[in-house]
Amino acid sequence: MVAAALLAAGQACAEDGYALWLRHAPLEGEALADLREAAPIVPVIVGRPGSPTLAIAEAELRRGLAGLQGYDRPRLTRDSTEIVLSCGEEKGDGAAGFGIAPEMIEGRQAVVIAAEDHVGCLYGSFALLRALGEGKPLSEIRLTEAPTMPLRMLDHWDNPDGTVERGYAGRSIIDWWHLPEKLDPRLVDYARANASIGINAIAVNNVNAKAFMLEPRYIAKLARLADAWRPYGIRVFLSARFSAPMELGGLPTADPLDPAVKAWWKAKADEIYASIPDFGGFLVKANSEGQPGPQDYGRSHAEGANMLAAALGERGTVIWRAFVYRAEDSTDRTMQAYAEFQPLDGQFAGNVILQIKNGPLDFQPREPFHPLFGAMPRTRVMLEAQITREYLGQASGIAYLAPLWKEVLDADTGRGGTVAQIVAPTGMAGVANVGSDRNWTGTHFDQANWYAFGRLAWNPALPSEDIAREWAAQTFTRNPQPLGTITAMMLASRGTVVDYTGPMGLAHLMGTGHHYGPAPWVCDLERPDWNPCYYHRADNGGVGFDRTATGSNALAQYAPAVAAQWSDPATIDPRFLLWFHHMPWTHRLPSGRTLWEELATRYDAGVAGVDRMAADWASLAPAIDPERHAAVAGDLSIQRKEARWWRDASLAYWQSVNGLPLPPDTAPPAEPLDAYRQRKFPEAPGQ
Template identity: 60%
Template sequence: MRALVRLWLAAMMLVLSPTIAQAEDGYDLWMRYRSVGTNLGFVTIDARGTTPTLTVAAAELRRGIAGLSAPAGVAQTATPAIVLVTAADRDVTALHLPTAPLGDEGYLIRSVTLKGRPVTLVTANSDRGVLYGSFALLRHLQTGGSLDRVDLSSTPRIKLRVLNHWDNLDGVVERGYAGQSLWDWWTLPDFHDPRYTDYARANASIGINGTVLNNVNAKADSLTAPYIAKAAALADVFRPYGIKVYLSARFSAPIELGGLKTADPLDPAVAAWWKAKSDEIYRAIPDFGGFLVKANSEGQPGPRDYHRSHADGANMLAAAVRPHGGIVMWRAFVYAETDPEDRAKQAYTEFKPLDGKFASNVIVQVKNGAIDFQPREPFHPLFGAMPKTPLMIEFQITKEYLGFATHLAYLGPLFAETLESDTMAKGPGSTVAKQLSGMAGVANIGRDRDWAGSTFNQANWYAFGRMAWDPTLDPDAVAREWAAMTFSPALVAPVVAMMSGSREAVVDYMTPLGLAHVMATGHHYGPGPWVADLKRPEWNPVYYHKADKAGIGFDRTVTGSNAIAQYAPPVARRLTDPATTPERELLWFHHVPWTRPMASGRTLWAELVHHYDSGIGYVAGMRRQWDALRPQVDAERWQKTATYLAVQEREASWWRDASLAYWMSINGLSLPTGAAPPAHDLAWYEAQRFPHAPGNPQ
């Protein structure tokens, strides 16, 4: 009996001890709704209206308030009712609130007196705005706010906020590191997995209003009747949450599905086929968003196959969806062998002459940098160069080049770095963010129970949505929001401290000082700066670093590829001189001697070594910080993160050692005094093979 009592007491200690975290698997994302120490359990939620969107908004608030309320025994505070209602309501109109500037998606949350009783009002000009406001109120409460005298208002600064899923119809996610595709195409349209609703909830909570269901390397099958029905089933789930569905369209579908002999965009039969296909889609999905197109890039078909321009192809598709209010997102990622001088110049060369020639419902989608989602790239020169064309920026949330799912790399600073970059297109203050009509993120979501492959990868999904809503948000502030909703209050400061420099650490141990695309080819896992034997020059990492006995870096000045000339003159003048080029981008724009003096007083060679070592040191510091937090984190999430940090530190050292072994084979220099030699010789690093790396469909 005494033994049983002791076991019972021990069990109760585990339940009641504030230092023992509850078990979690990360499924709830930032919508955990754990107690904030205030009893909100008696707050009533009054939704004035019965639209599906208002219904789910009210349900989310009830769910959230119930979870955020303290356990029984904590004194109840005075909490007025929460009223959800659009601004057109007569009682709201009588309050003369500033709702006109909210537009179609903005919200206003305010403590008011409505018909003689104090309430917390969540209002907007549409039910979607009320939904966003409901999530904003929950975020306010989760991060320490109260219902007392609340006054919040926000309007999205970017209209189109979209996730791009690179999901294939067989369930494989290209560049996906969180398991199989979330979409079970085999059981759709019949079975609606509850995860589809939770996916929609998560996106609505951060303001994402669109999702592209299939890979940009599209299969024509995506446009057949069975798959249209499957997409329609997902659209039905997403619609109450304000999310439109889009499809990636294969440009040659009229040949593959329609039996035509051509996909020439100026052929009337081709245009008629696309119009009929669009009509078919809209019959199944009345609010279908439109098409995303990857054309004439990496072997994908496109209008240039018929000696037509990108505008010819995009405008033909735009005409097909225009009667239904649809759009075409036409990617400017044109990676082909047509510009051997410098791959970074190709998109500008092909698209700049087309400014003003695209239809009004075409948005040109431009990657954040001119090559391909590198750990750091200067902003793409097309931003600011096409004033007559709507542009949207494309970021990669999934970490194809930043360590897959196992490296902790918070991407908020990467997003902010690009969005805040001044294009100088219209003088100082012409930031990239001000050029945008939309923002797209390549999703990092899969079937893993924690959605994104790790807890910290969830932060990148969250940051993308929040910064698409408002590109001026500080990434550290966004990290604090996420951490407050993901962990207990005591963990926020140390977790944010880990996150804030994590992306810079990855840059340091992978691509310091402006190096780019030195990853192993194909799967992009691990270092491969020595690769030089692939068929096309721009497939080889040696193409991007140009390392030789004299120096390292890609000369993009007038003496090299002259890619700098694609930027506005004030920017180009700054970048032309190595002395006025930011050191973080030096080797992107200049080939400089190994002995060049740097701002630190070190030579370029010593500075490279310093950056590699700094990156490893930061990861080691994150491991120590995370180890110290073990008593305050649930076991499952702590262990997975701890394991991944160990992998990251090991692979950071691999990156450093492999890179230094190769650079020394080129420059013949010794390591600076005190620097540790690589663990193996260069031949050992070159011999490593990873034939089944994830996210790389064969």
């Protein structure tokens, strides 16, 4: 009996990652003394009138402060500092932000969280707990914040059967089958986590949408989700299938200019708003990868989007994805979105947002910013990023993505500012990486990408290092030495993945069907732009895709100043060299190495980087709870194996093409090229 009790106690205290960055682990040292002794517990005086949102804010403060002080429940004393929630209207979206500052109220010490609406007070409550969780003294916390972007959105690629496209953390957290009668409490915990980082919108289903999700039975399910998430400041969006009037309404066409089609969508929107008054709107993928759309009827993307926008009216927004590519287009695939959408600038309705991927290809480990940013000044545009690591190891090892997104957000478009400035009036969407795994994201460190996305959507000026440090402090440890080690690991991790998968601007080299490993030799798939060979164009003379005026001329889609810098191999950032140029293997780089030598060096650096992360993590065993330390160690063991696979298979293939000896001090691949070519993984997750 004693042994069983001890086991149960150990399991109750186990760190399994479910709490995310909201662990509120007890403070230590001076920070704990400040909170415990100067203010043993902090009661909360809630501004009136109350609301479900304010009740949540109060509960979060009580739970968080008790945890940080090491207590199970609040303890009040005569000298306790008060936290006052001074809130305005109940209705509001938190757009005005919040302020946090110490004040004296009737001779008593207080900390006031002030906001114009209740959602703003909720955001402020989480911000106060975040600052305390980093070890900052309560008396020194002064914050004034407001979100830079109005729409801070997660896009779920979840299917109604529970599968998740390109998901690596288990099944969908949304159990559509049992809604609306049964709401999994995990969905409330999900809303809580999102509100803590300012996420205010969620598209609940895959952009490869099923028409039946517009049926009344699914509207009822969606309404239950909306009711649960509304107090957290979250509006629901639905991915809509463009051909739904035919599949559900029995119409002979989905032509956006057909009066019957317009009427069907207007009636459907009215039906949704009758159940969900604050419904966000529709997310649409059209005429891409076989999805139906307005071009099926000779209409433009603008005509299709505007028809749906008219159905929603002022009540909601149509988010139209700019990710398009067609089999019959023989031009450079990276040019297609610009060619289709830029001529439509100014033709989209005011409640239409064009959602543009961070780069012109497809969420690669590194690619230049999308040329549409800055090229459509009369159109509302937003940034689409991918939190789930489709091309960055999936749920293997560590790849902290804030530096990737910062590269894009901070890029100067040459057309009116940086990407961050271009999208600031509208917003940012991230393809969600959550699933039914107990730790939510497949690996513990993938939680950091969810967190970082929310923080950057709130404030794109935040440095990647600051975000990493605050996440790690709340998630793992506040101890300065291990915290510094974890932060350094995170900051280097994405560059490490680039080094061993696609250095120097190489991209789209992954295996067919799965994206876990390399297959640069694949050249025989049905569509040219499905083949890695299409993108690297390696031959005996060199490697890389010529996108200058002598090639596809994709550079012409960028602003002249940007194109001029990138068109010259001598002035382009070497990280993008092979994205825009086909270069000889013997080309001499600023490093003094030839291109072939530099590629080998980069591959080796990638492998060494993973080895270094594994060693650094091993050294942290005394500072991290055993369960999570072992889990991350296992993830890094997988990443070490995969890094060597990428390195060896890639070098073997490039050498088979260029016929050159391996550079000096470069170890030969562990296996012959044919052995790597024969590897097949039909069962790989996330396909």
